[in-house]
Amino acid sequence: MSSHFIVECLDCGNRAPFFPGSPACPNCGSLWREARYDYANLSYSLPVQLAGRPFDIWRYRELLPVRNPNPDLSLGEGGTPLIHAASLGLMLGLSNLYIKDERQGPTASFKDRQAAITISSIKEAGITEMVCASTGNVAISYSAYAARAGIKLWAFLTSLVPAAKMREVAIYGTQVVKITGSYDQAKLVAEEFARQRGLFLDIGSRSIPSVEAMKTIAFEIAEQLTGLLGPEQKLSNNAPDFPWRTPDWYFQSVSGGLGPLGVIKGFSELKSMKLLGKVPKMGIIQVEGCAPMIHAWKQNRETAVPVQSPHTLIATLATGDPGRTYTLLRQKIKDETSALFESVTDEEAFRAMHLLAKMEGLSVEPAAAVSFAGLIKLVRAGKIKSDEVVVINCTGHTMPIERNILGEGWEHTIDMKAKGMEENREEGLLAALSNVGIDKFPRIAIVDDEPDVRRLIRRILQSQGNYELFEASDGKSAISLIKKERPNLIILDLMMPDVDGFSVMDALQKEKETQDIPIIVITAKELTTAEKERLKGHIQSLMQKGDFLSDDLLDEVRTLIK
Numbered sequence: 001m002s003s004h005f006i007v008e009c010l011d012c013g014n015r016a017p018f019f020p021g022s023p024a025c026p027n028c029g030s031l032w033r034e035a036r037y038d039y040a041n042l043s044y045s046l047p048v049q050l051a052g053r054p055f056d057i058w059r060y061r062e063l064l065p066v067r068n069p070n071p072d073l074s075l076g077e078g079g080t081p082l083i084h085a086a087s088l089g090l091m092l093g094l095s096n097l098y099i100k101d102e103r104q105g106p107t108a109s110f111k112d113r114q115a116a117i118t119i120s121s122i123k124e125a126g127i128t129e130m131v132c133a134s135t136g137n138v139a140i141s142y143s144a145y146a147a148r149a150g151i152k153l154w155a156f157l158t159s160l161v162p163a164a165k166m167r168e169v170a171i172y173g174t175q176v177v178k179i180t181g182s183y184d185q186a187k188l189v190a191e192e193f194a195r196q197r198g199l200f201l202d203i204g205s206r207s208i209p210s211v212e213a214m215k216t217i218a219f220e221i222a223e224q225l226t227g228l229l230g231p232e233q234k235l236s237n238n239a240p241d242f243p244w245r246t247p248d249w250y251f252q253s254v255s256g257g258l259g260p261l262g263v264i265k266g267f268s269e270l271k272s273m274k275l276l277g278k279v280p281k282m283g284i285i286q287v288e289g290c291a292p293m294i295h296a297w298k299q300n301r302e303t304a305v306p307v308q309s310p311h312t313l314i315a316t317l318a319t320g321d322p323g324r325t326y327t328l329l330r331q332k333i334k335d336e337t338s339a340l341f342e343s344v345t346d347e348e349a350f351r352a353m354h355l356l357a358k359m360e361g362l363s364v365e366p367a368a369a370v371s372f373a374g375l376i377k378l379v380r381a382g383k384i385k386s387d388e389v390v391v392i393n394c395t396g397h398t399m400p401i402e403r404n405i406l407g408e409g410w411e412h413t414i415d416m417k418a419k420g421m422e423e424n425r426e427e428g429l430l431a432a433l434s435n436v437g438i439d440k441f442p443r444i445a446i447v448d449d450e451p452d453v454r455r456l457i458r459r460i461l462q463s464q465g466n467y468e469l470f471e472a473s474d475g476k477s478a479i480s481l482i483k484k485e486r487p488n489l490i491i492l493d494l495m496m497p498d499v500d501g502f503s504v505m506d507a508l509q510k511e512k513e514t515q516d517i518p519i520i521v522i523t524a525k526e527l528t529t530a531e532k533e534r535l536k537g538h539i540q541s542l543m544q545k546g547d548f549l550s551d552d553l554l555d556e557v558r559t560l561i562k
């Protein structure tokens with residue numbers, strides 16, 4: 001049967017047709033192979049074909065290793081939105097920060113792409129039973145697609161996977177095998193089980209359908225960015241035109257490395273088809289307690305030293321031994337682009353998780369938050385330029401919020417059985433509600449002429465919950481607002497037209513009722529010595545726009561309001 005693609009062995013160069021049931025190279029037995037398509041032809045035909053198709057993973061079918069896509073297996077995979085992260089971008093000083101929201105896949109992680117293409121591929125090969133090892137999300141996603149395809153699935157999970165995720169796997173009718181040990185051990189047991197029974201085994205990042213599935217993240221990002229920002233900017237006047245847009249950076253939290261491997265392949269295929277001029281720089285983020293790739297990259301090693309026992313609560317990212325995937329990823333990065341590798345602690349990831357939910361309305365799982373924590377760290381280290389276009393993969397949704405993340409004291413409780421409630425319901429209820437009322441909360445005035453900045457600060461304070469807020473958009477109305485409301489604290493912008501922040505401070509100094517109100521100055525500019533002199537003695541705190549996180553501001557506010 002002729003096909004629209006062929007697989008090439010990375011070890012001996014042998015080219016052969018693809019059969020999902022026999023993944024090894026027919027010449028040398030290597031499992032490391034890559035799919036190749038007719039890029040010269042697709043360079044002309046693809047843009048035309050795409051024009052009339054829905055925005056889902058199958059719009060790229062000429063570049064996917066499935067011969068006859070079966071609509072009956074689809075759950076609406078791919079086609080996730082690219083969201084402008086306005087608040088987070090403002091905090092980090094990045095005006096072009098975009099979130100590829102992979103939580104919006106059918107089982108709420110980017111593994112849905114992998115599962116959709118893999119299950120389609122083995123279904124058309126007539127395979128009816130399979131084995132996979134997983135840190136959680138692969139098993140959930142494969143389970144859903146296997147259920148649709150009528151394929152029996154054995155999922156080998158490490159016992160570190162949260163119980164709620166295990167149950168999610170089981171509800172689809174998957175055979176769950178829990179391994180008390182590491183993910184790498186679970187992989188070995190799964191392999192042996194499949195070998196003994198002669199079952200199809202998912203080979204992770206060596207699997208052709210899986211790598212090909214992850215490519216589509218790159219395709220979608222390029223198409224979406226083109227829609228938002230227009231075609232790629234030329235590097236020089238006589239440089240060629242490219243119809244699509246590449247981000248400057250692609251960020252992802254990494255466990256086994258399948259995602260970035262596929263995404264780089266996707267961008268370089270677009271380059272081969274002359275739709276793009278470059279592959280983005282990669283931001284590869286791992287969790288500190290299991291960061292074999294970060295260590296290897298920083299030591300400039302070709303192979304990673306496996307982490308025997310990962311120390312992290314974030315089981316999704318607990319691949320201790322990335323094997324040859326790291327070597328391959330490193331080679332691709334060196335050949336096609338460049339990268340930053342960074343690790344973050346569990347704690348930093350949990351903080352980023354809070355931040356994303358409060359500031360952008362995205363509830364993500366800790367593994368997804370890891371890449372955001374990494375981005376924050378690298379921005380603060382001055383490694384990302386403020387005008388660069390950054391796309392960050394929001395890899396998965398949290399379900400449910402694990403207990404250790406939220407900490408204590410996050411809820412308001414009203415006990416309807418408490419004393420007094422039964423006898424006098426109305427009155428008791430009012431009394432109970434007044435405990436959650438706002439009348440006792442500290443009052444804060446926010447003064448800034450930029451609506452975006454006011455919204456950001458309001459959101460930061462609101463998310464903490466316990467402040468009454470007032471806003472003024474210019475110096476003149478700020479002075480009268482402050483005189484009238486007598487807030488406990490003022491958050492003040494310096495650069496405003498007409499009456500600026502300095503003049504507001506002068507006016508407040510003159511009145512007895514307002515001269516003692518603490519002020520936090522937030523400014524977008526570097527101050528001159530003369531300006532710093534003017535501020536002396538008047539303000540309690542100074543923050544630079546684009547260079548503070550919500551918790552930094554909250555800490556300041558809490559210190560100043562007793």
Ligand SMILES: *Cc1c(COP(=O)(O)O)cnc(C)c1O
Nearest residue numbers: 137254255256257258259395396
């Ligand atoms: C699998 C997974 C990752 C890690 O991705 P790899 O490409 O396999 O390294 C990150 N986040 C989430 C939510 C995942 O499910």
Ligand SMILES: [Zn+2]
Nearest residue numbers: 009012025028
């Ligand atoms: Zn070979």
